[in-house]
Amino acid sequence: MTVTCTREISKADVERFLFSKHITACPACGRFRSQCDLDVHSITCQGSPSGSSSAAPVDVLMVVCQNCGGIQFHDRSVIANWIDCQRRK
Numbered sequence: 001m002t003v004t005c006t007r008e009i010s011k012a013d014v015e016r017f018l019f020s021k022h023i024t025a026c027p028a029c030g031r032f033r034s035q036c037d038l039d040v041h042s043i044t045c046q047g048s049p050s051g052s053s054s055a056a057p058v059d060v061l062m063v064v065c066q067n068c069g070g071i072q073f074h075d076r077s078v079i080a081n082w083i084d085c086q087r088r089k
């Protein structure tokens with residue numbers, strides 16, 4: 001069974017990850033984030049088009065503070081791995 005990092009990561013999954021890692025305060029405004037305070041976007045950054053052809057796309061999750069609009073990026077594969085570990089328990 002192969003595990004890919006392309007499957008959906010829900011907003012609830014991201015919140016559990018953030019809270020378990022104690023990454024719950026916005027770095028910009030310091031506000032403690034709760035469910036209504038963050039917005040999660042999944043985006044894929046392609047490597048520079050002029051770069052080497054081996055550049056793999058980077059999947060990141062963009063977490064937006066709805067209080068001040070501050071943005072944090074988290075590696076999608078890191079969160080996916082963490083979720084897998086939680087589910088195995």
Ligand SMILES: [Zn+2]
Nearest residue numbers: 026029065068
């Ligand atoms: Zn903020």
